[in-house]
Amino acid sequence: MTILELKNVTLCLDGKRILNDLSIEFWQGHIHALIGPNGAGKSTTANVIMGLSGYTDFEGDVLYQGRSIKGLTIDQRARLGITLAWQEPARFEGLSVYSFIKAAARNSGDAKVREVLRQVGLDPEKYLSRSVDRTLSGGERKRIELASILAMQPKLVLLDEPDSGIDVEALERIFDALKLLKQQGTTVIMITHSLAVLRHAEHAFLLCCGRLVSKGAVDKIANYFQQRCIPCDHQELKLREAEGLNVG
Amino acid sequence: MSDNSLLQAMYQSVGINPHTLWAQPDVARIEIHANQVLGVHLVHGLEVDARQLDDGIEARILVTKGTRIAKPIQVCFGMIPDNGVQRIILEIVVEDDARAGVVAHCTFPNARNIRHEMDARLTIGRNAEYAYIERHVHGAEGGVVVIPRSKVRVLEGGRYHTDFELIRGRVGQIDIDIELVGEAHSTSEVAARVSGSGDDRINIREVAHLAGAYARGVLQTSVALRHRAEAMVHNTLRASAPYARGHVDCKEIVQDQAVAKAVPVVEVTHPKAHVTHEAAIGSVDSRQLETLMSRGLSEDEAVDLIIQGLLLKGRSGSQPAGVSYQADVLSVTSS
Ligand SMILES: Nc1ncnc2c1ncn2[C@@H]1O[C@H](COP(=O)(O)OP(=O)(O)OP(=O)(O)O)[C@@H](O)[C@H]1O
Ligand SMILES: [Mg+2]
Numbered sequence: 001m002t003i004l005e006l007k008n009v010t011l012c013l014d015g016k017r018i019l020n021d022l023s024i025e026f027w028q029g030h031i032h033a034l035i036g037p038n039g040a041g042k043s044t045t046a047n048v049i050m051g052l053s054g055y056t057d058f059e060g061d062v063l064y065q066g067r068s069i070k071g072l073t074i075d076q077r078a079r080l081g082i083t084l085a086w087q088e089p090a091r092f093e094g095l096s097v098y099s100f101i102k103a104a105a106r107n108s109g110d111a112k113v114r115e116v117l118r119q120v121g122l123d124p125e126k127y128l129s130r131s132v133d134r135t136l137s138g139g140e141r142k143r144i145e146l147a148s149i150l151a152m153q154p155k156l157v158l159l160d161e162p163d164s165g166i167d168v169e170a171l172e173r174i175f176d177a178l179k180l181l182k183q184q185g186t187t188v189i190m191i192t193h194s195l196a197v198l199r200h201a202e203h204a205f206l207l208c209c210g211r212l213v214s215k216g217a218v219d220k221i222a223n224y225f226q227q228r229c230i231p232c233d234h235q236e237l238k239l240r241e242a243e244g245l246n247v248g
Numbered sequence: 249m250s251d252n253s254l255l256q257a258m259y260q261s262v263g264i265n266p267h268t269l270w271a272q273p274d275v276a277r278i279e280i281h282a283n284q285v286l287g288v289h290l291v292h293g294l295e296v297d298a299r300q301l302d303d304g305i306e307a308r309i310l311v312t313k314g315t316r317i318a319k320p321i322q323v324c325f326g327m328i329p330d331n332g333v334q335r336i337i338l339e340i341v342v343e344d345d346a347r348a349g350v351v352a353h354c355t356f357p358n359a360r361n362i363r364h365e366m367d368a369r370l371t372i373g374r375n376a377e378y379a380y381i382e383r384h385v386h387g388a389e390g391g392v393v394v395i396p397r398s399k400v401r402v403l404e405g406g407r408y409h410t411d412f413e414l415i416r417g418r419v420g421q422i423d424i425d426i427e428l429v430g431e432a433h434s435t436s437e438v439a440a441r442v443s444g445s446g447d448d449r450i451n452i453r454e455v456a457h458l459a460g461a462y463a464r465g466v467l468q469t470s471v472a473l474r475h476r477a478e479a480m481v482h483n484t485l486r487a488s489a490p491y492a493r494g495h496v497d498c499k500e501i502v503q504d505q506a507v508a509k510a511v512p513v514v515e516v517t518h519p520k521a522h523v524t525h526e527a528a529i530g531s532v533d534s535r536q537l538e539t540l541m542s543r544g545l546s547e548d549e550a551v552d553l554i555i556q557g558l559l560l561k562g563r564s565g566s567q568p569a570g571v572s573y574q575a576d577v578l579s580v581t582s583s
Contacts, residue, residue: 075541075545078541078543086535103540152543
C-alpha cells in the first residue's frame with residue numbers, strides 16, 4: 001500500500017531545475033533507499049516531503065495517505081507522523097540532549113529518553129545533560145538526531161545519510177535502529193551513499209539530475225549504480241541543463 | 249502580613265519550600281523584605297552586619313580568611329506589595345583564601361510600581377573564590393525598575409563569577425552596571441541572561457579591566473526579546489598586562505518589533521595581552537526551528553525551547569568551584 005507519493009514534482013531553485021518531473025511511490029512499512037551521485041536532488045526530495053522553507057514552491061504534488069500535504073506546515077506534517085533526520089543536523093546552544101529528545105517524545109516519560117539513547121549506543125548518564133551544541137562530535141550529533149526520531153515514533157521517516165560520519169561500531173546501532181523502525185511499522189526513506197546501508201533497504205530509487213533514473217530491487221539498482229553512474233551517464237543531461245536547454 | 253507570612257510568600261514565589269531550607273543548619277541565609285531583615289542564619293566564617301535604612305538595608309558581609317563555606321549562602325530579597333522602593337547597599341569582602349557562593353533570589357511577584365536598587369562593592373581576596381548568582385522573579389506586568397550596580401576588585405589569584413538571570417516574568421526596566429578590576433592571575437566571569445517582552449527596557453553595561461599579568465576575564469550576555477522590548481548592551485573589556493586573556497560574548501535573539509543593540513569594546517594596551525569578542529544578533533535560527541517543528545513542536549513551542557536553551561547556556565558551562573548548581577543549590581531549592 002502506498003503511504004507517500006510524489007507526483008510529477010518539478011522544483012526550481014535560483015532558476016535551476018533541481019527536481020525534474022519526479023514521481024515516486026513509497027510503500028507503507030517498507031524501507032526505501034534513495035541513492036544517486038552528489039547533487040542528484042536526494043536531500044532536496046526529502047526537504048520537499050518535509051515542507052522545509054524554500055522547498056514548498058514547486059509544480060506537482062505530494063500525497064500522504066492519499067491526501068495532498070502540499071499546503072501543510074512542517075509541524076502539521078510532523079503531527080501526521082512525518083519526520084526528517086537531517087544530513088547535517090542543527091546545533092543548539094544550551095539545549096540539553098535530554099530536552100532535545102524529550103521534545104520529540106511528547107507522550108513518553110524519561111525512561112523513553114534513556115531507552116532511545118541506549119538504542120543508538122550512547123550512555124544516557126554521559127549524554128543526557130550535555131548540550132546539543134558544537135561540543136558534540138559529528139557522529140554523536142547524528143546519533144542523537146536518530147535517538148530523537150526513535151523517541152518520536154513516526155509513521156514515516158526521512159533519514160538523510162544516517163551513516164555519514166558514523167564509525168563502524170555505531171553503524172551496527174544504526175542498523176538496529178532501522179530494524180526497530182521496521183518492527184514499529186514505520187515507513188523509512190533513507191538517503192545513502194553506502195552499499196552496506198543500501199543492503200538494509202527493500203527497495204531502491206536511483207536519482208540523477210533531479211530525475212528518477214531507475215528503481216526496483218536493491219541488488220539491481222546497486223549494480224546499476226556501481227557500473228553506470230561512475231562515471232555518470234547523465235553528464236550530457238547536466239551539460240544541456242547548464243546551457244539552459246529544456247531537458248523536460 | 250506577619251514577618252513569617254511575608255517570608256513564606258517570598259520563598260513561594262521563587263519556588264522554594266522554606267521549611268526544607270530552614271531545616272538545613274549548614275546552609276547560611278539572609279532574608280530581607282523591603283527595609284527589614286527578616287532572618288539571618290550564619291555559619292562558621294560568615295559575618296553579617298546589617299542596618300535598616302528608610303528605604304532599604306545597608307549590610308556588610310564578610311567571609312573570613314581561609315574559610316571555605318561548603319553550601320551556597322541563600323539570600324532572599326524583594327517585596328510582596330505591588331509598589332515601593334528597596335535600596336540595598338552592600339559591602340562584600342571575601343578575605344584571602346576564603347571561598348563562598350551566594351544564590352540570591354530576588355522577587356517582586358506582584359510588582360506594579362517598584363524600584364529596586366542595589367549598590368554593591370566587592371573585594372575578592374588573594375586566592376579567594378566567590379560566586380554570586382542572582383535570580384529574579386517578577387510579576388507578569390513588569391512594573392519593576394531594577395538597578396543593580398557593582399564595583400568589584402579581584403585580587404591576585406582570586407576567582408569571581410557572577411550570573412544575573414531574569415527569565416521568568418516581565419523585566420519592566422533593568423539597568424545592570426558592573427565594573428570590575430582583575431589583578432594578576434585572577435579569573436572573572438560575568439554573565440547576564442535576560443528575557444524581555446512587552447515594552448521592557450534592558451540596559452547592560454559591563455566593564456572589566458584585566459590589570460594584572462595572566463588575569464582572565466569573560467563577559468557573557470544573552471538576551472531574548474519579543475514584542476516591543478528593547479535592549480542595549482555595552483560590554484567593555486580592557487587588558488593592560490602581559491598574558492591577560494579575555495573574551496566578550498553577546499548573543500541576542502529578537503522577534504516581533506523588538507530592538508537589540510550591542511556594542512562590544514575590546515581594548516588592549518599590552519602587546520602580550522589577548523582579547524576576543526563575538527556579538528550575534530538575529531532572529532531564531534531557521535534550521536533549529538525547522539528541526540524542532542519536524543518533531544511535532546509548533547513554531548511557538550520551538551521558539552520557546554530555543555530561547556530557553558540560549559538563556560540557560562552558561563549554567564552548564566564553566567561552573568566555578570564556589571557554587572555547584574546541580575548538587576548544592578538544587579538540593580536546597582527542591583520543595
Ligand atoms: N537553495 C538552493 N539554491 C540553489 N541550488 C540549490 C539549492 N539547494 C540545493 N541546490 C542544488 O540542488 C542540487 C541538489 O542538491 P541536493 O542537496 O538535493 O543533492 P544530494 O543529492 O542530496 O547530494 P549529496 O549526495 O551531495 O548530499 C545541487 O546541485 C545543489 O547545489
Ligand atoms: Mg544530500
